[in-house]
Every structure is written in structure tokens, then in C-alpha cells.
Amino acid sequence: MTVKTLTPAAIRCDEKAHEQNTKSAWFQFIKSIATFKGDLTSLTAPPFLLAPQSIVEYATYWSEHPSLLVAPAKEKNAEKRALLVLQWFLSTLKHQHASKDDNGKRKKPKPLNPFLGEIFLGKWVDESGTTELVSEQVSHHPPKTAYSIWNDAHGVRLEGHIAPRAWFNGAINIERKGYGILHIDEYKEDHLISMPKVHVEGVVTFQIAPELSGTSYIRSSSGYTSRIDYSCKGWLRGKSNSFVATLYRDGDEKNPLYVLEGQWSSSYTIKNKGGKTLQTVDLGKLRRTPLQMAPVEKQHPLESRRAWQLVVDAINENDIFAVGHEKSKIENAQRALRREEKALGVVWNQRYFTEMKEDHLVKKLVTRGKDEEAGEEHMVWRFDKDKYRRILDNQRDGIKSPTHSRFDSGVGFAGGEDCDGI
Structure with missing residues (x-):
């Protein structure tokens, strides 16, 4: 029997062919989004563009530095607390929008779109104590992710939701409706946070580089506002990823x-x-606290890492056929589950969050400024801590969740149609 071996030249040839196929598929994708008139989040991206991470995990970026998140709770001066909140917010942007990972490898641009009911749970443990996270996909069409992060030792809680919308006009533009509210128990104080817009440059050349643009705000119930203006490198001047932030008393923006x-x-x-x-802050020297999660085999079927495990494995192995196959199984299962619910006349109930019609606190804080970005999202999801603790107690006692008993993940269904945009 003759054993065929691959020579270095053959390997290089295979790599070149793969690169050419990827570029061809990339340009076909660019053509499709260039003529698409709707929200790009509803499009299915080619497997080679998919990142091994679901959007429902993005809430982790808020608390990679728990000591910065809880720092305002230790400050008695309201003005300095507002400054610490602003510094914490700025610390969350670097890794969330970086084009490369910690090893210098270019990130894939398209995270996995969460399925309805997908959840992500974790915690950080450091000198700040334990900071916990619960994130849940509360809507699929349109996509909306709700999250809650809290540290009981310092009486700090961050809660909110993000509703992204994307379109193409030479670059991919991402607008993130929704908002976050950072609450500090000690001072009964709230900070309303809106998110900047993102535009992804280098799309045509495949040299993808996310940039932030426009303006975002942090409005405090103590009477201070932070305004952050974002800009990028121009043709002749400027630097990438630039910003100017001003902190001022409400009504006195001209005197920061x-x-x-x-x-x-x-x-x-x-x-x-x-x-x-007063200070120069080197964000590169900040060390992120590792996120702790349950082992995949012990996670709930709805948890992101368990639900997408086979898809993520295929992405990491660059097996685009397995990516498509495993991803379609989840897509078809979700479509079948929605049909089943419609036939029974039931709707999906959120596991950890409760829907509210409006947020009076947000309305109060937004009316103090001219921006209405946060106020455009009228539907609100509040984290139900009693429900969360009840589920934890049931799990410890070996009691399965009474909700979604038959359709806990939907992954096991077989269907013949694709679910858009996952």
C-alpha cells in the first residue's frame, strides 16, 4: 500500500486555494450586503466570518475589571464618583472593540446571533469580592439582549439591554439602542449609560477594523453628566480610536x-x-480578571457555551462544512420550536428577566439632556433576582425548571427550514 504524504509545496498550494476560496466567498458576501436594504443582523454570514462567541456573551466586557466597576461605591464625593464611573466605562471599550485578540491574531468579525432564550452565566472573583453576571436573549426578532451584573459586597448593580441594528454604506454600521443603568446602593445613585455607534472599516479589503463614532452619554442622578465624543483617523490627521470626554454639572456643559x-x-x-x-491612564496595563463559569457538561442546555459547543469547535478547527451543519441544526430546532409554540398558542417566557412597558428613571434622566438615544427603547427588561435565586435553589435540590420542560433548548428538534440570522 502506498502512503501519500503532503509535501510543503502541496500544503502551501492547499492554503493558497483555501485563501482564494475565502476571498471569493468574501466578495460575494460584500455584494449581497451592498444591495441588502434591511437590517444586516437578519442576514446569515458565511461560516469563515463567524467568531466562536455569541453576542449574549458580550455583557462580560462590562466587568472585566471588577475593581473599577465597584470603585465609585468607595468614593464619598459625588463629582469624583461620576469621574470614576466614566473611567470604568472607558476601560470596557478596548477589548470589546479590538480587531485582534490577546495573541495578536485578527478576530473574526461576526459573532453568533443568540437564539431566543439563550443565557450566559458567570462570575469574577478578586479583591473586590464576587461579581456575578446573568445575560439572556430576551428577543430574537428584533434581537435584544438583557443583562445584570452585581456585586453585593459593594452594593453595585449594572443592568440594561442592547438592541443592535446594522446597515452597509461602504462600511458596516452598527447602532446599539438600549442602555445600561449603574446603581450604587450606598448613595441611592443611578448612572444612565448610552452606547456609541460602531462602524467597521476595511470591509472591502478584508482588513477589518472597528471604530467608534458619534457621541454617548453617562447621566447621573447626582447632577453630573459625562459626554464622550468619538473620532477616527482621517485622511490627513488624527489617530484611530480617539475620543474626548467632558464631565460637567448639568446645565453647565461649557465649563467642564x-x-x-x-x-x-x-x-x-x-x-x-x-x-x-492629573493623571495618564495606560489601558494596556489593566489586567482583566478571568471569568469563571460552570463546566460545559454541567451547564443548562440554554447556556451559550453548551448550546453552541459543536459550532464553536468547528469554527476553531476551520471546518466550514461542520460549522454550517451544526449551526443549521440549532437554527432548524429554533424554527420548529416557534412553530410548536404558535400551534399551542403560547409565547416564550424569559427565564431571568421580566418585561416592563417603560422605565420612569430613564425618562427622568434623559429629559435633563438633549439626547434621546436611550429613551427610544420603550420596552424594558428587569432582572428578577427572586426568580434567579429560586432557580438556583431548585438546581441545588435537583428540581428541574418548571418552565420550558419540553422545549428547554429546542436543539433536539428536526426541521427543514433555516432560521434567519443565527
Whole structure:
């Protein structure tokens, strides 16, 4: 029997062919999005573009530095608390929008779209104590993800939801409706946070580089507002990932108390109202606290890492055929589950969050400013901590969830149609 071996030249030839096929598929995808008039989040991306991570995991970026998240709770001065909240927010942008991972490898641009009811649970343990996270996909059409992050030791809670919408006009533009509210028990204080827009440059050349644009705000119930203006490198001047943030008393925007300026991907300076530099912050020196999760085999069927495990394995192995096959199984299962629910006249109930019609706190804080970004999202999901604790107690006692007893993940269904946009 003759054993066929691959020579280095043959390997290079295979790699070149794979690269050419990828580029061809990429340009076909560009053609499709260039003529598509709807929300790009409803399109199914080619397997080679998929990142091994679901959007429902993105809430982890809010608390990769738990000590910064809880720092405002230790500050008695309201003005300085507002500054610490702004610094924490800036620390969340670098890894969330980075084009490369920690090893310098270029990230794949398209995360997995969560299925309805998908959840992600984890916690961080460090000198700040235990900071916990629950994230859930509360809507699929349109896509909306709700999250809650809390640290009981410091009385800090971050809660909110994100509703992305994307379109193409030479670059991929992503608008993130929704908002977050950081609450500090000690001072009965709330900070309303809106998110900047994202535009993904280098799409045509396949040199993808996310940039932030526009303006976002942090409005505090204590009477302070932070405004963050984002800009990118122009044709002749400027630097990538640039921002200028001003912190001012409400009604006195022209006289900022602090000005923070630099790059959200590297470093920035903090100056007082007299123009004196108080601090230079090197974001690259911040060390992220590892997220702790249950082993995949012990996770609930709805948990992201367990539900997408075979898809993620295929993505990491660059097996585009397995990616498509495993992904379709979940898509078809979800479509079958929706048909089953419609036939029975039932709707999916959120596992950890409860829907509310409006948020009076948000309306109160938004009316103090001219921006209405956060107020455009009228439907609100509140984290139900009693429900969460009841589920944990049931799990410890070996009692299965009374909800979704037959259709807990939908992954086991067989169907013949694809579910759009997963």
C-alpha cells in the first residue's frame, strides 16, 4: 500500500486555494450586503466570518475589571464618583472593540446571533469580592439582549439591554439602542449609560477594523453628566480610536470639570478645569480578571457555551462544512420550536428577566439632556433576582425548571427550514 504524504509545496498550494476560496466567498458576501436594504443582523454570514462567541456573551466586557466597576461605591464625593464611573466605562471599550485578540491574531468579525432564550452565566472573583453576571436573549426578532451584573459586597448593580441594528454604506454600521443603568446602593445613585455607534472599516479589503463614532452619554442622578465624543483617523490627521470626554454639572456643559482625551484602545489623560494634567491612564496595563463559569457538561442546555459547543469547535478547527451543519441544526430546532409554540398558542417566557412597558428613571434622566438615544427603547427588561435565586435553589435540590420542560433548548428538534440570522 502506498502512503501519500503532503509535501510543503502541496500544503502551501492547499492554503493558497483555501485563501482564494475565502476571498471569493468574501466578495460575494460584500455584494449581497451592498444591495441588502434591511437590517444586516437578519442576514446569515458565511461560516469563515463567524467568531466562536455569541453576542449574549458580550455583557462580560462590562466587568472585566471588577475593581473599577465597584470603585465609585468607595468614593464619598459625588463629582469624583461620576469621574470614576466614566473611567470604568472607558476601560470596557478596548477589548470589546479590538480587531485582534490577546495573541495578536485578527478576530473574526461576526459573532453568533443568540437564539431566543439563550443565557450566559458567570462570575469574577478578586479583591473586590464576587461579581456575578446573568445575560439572556430576551428577543430574537428584533434581537435584544438583557443583562445584570452585581456585586453585593459593594452594593453595585449594572443592568440594561442592547438592541443592535446594522446597515452597509461602504462600511458596516452598527447602532446599539438600549442602555445600561449603574446603581450604587450606598448613595441611592443611578448612572444612565448610552452606547456609541460602531462602524467597521476595511470591509472591502478584508482588513477589518472597528471604530467608534458619534457621541454617548453617562447621566447621573447626582447632577453630573459625562459626554464622550468619538473620532477616527482621517485622511490627513488624527489617530484611530480617539475620543474626548467632558464631565460637567448639568446645565453647565461649557465649563467642564474634567476633560479626558486620548485613545480608548491605548491610553488617555485626565485634566482638570484649569488644564492641569492629573493623571495618564495606560489601558494596556489593566489586567482583566478571568471569568469563571460552570463546566460545559454541567451547564443548562440554554447556556451559550453548551448550546453552541459543536459550532464553536468547528469554527476553531476551520471546518466550514461542520460549522454550517451544526449551526443549521440549532437554527432548524429554533424554527420548529416557534412553530410548536404558535400551534399551542403560547409565547416564550424569559427565564431571568421580566418585561416592563417603560422605565420612569430613564425618562427622568434623559429629559435633563438633549439626547434621546436611550429613551427610544420603550420596552424594558428587569432582572428578577427572586426568580434567579429560586432557580438556583431548585438546581441545588435537583428540581428541574418548571418552565420550558419540553422545549428547554429546542436543539433536539428536526426541521427543514433555516432560521434567519443565527
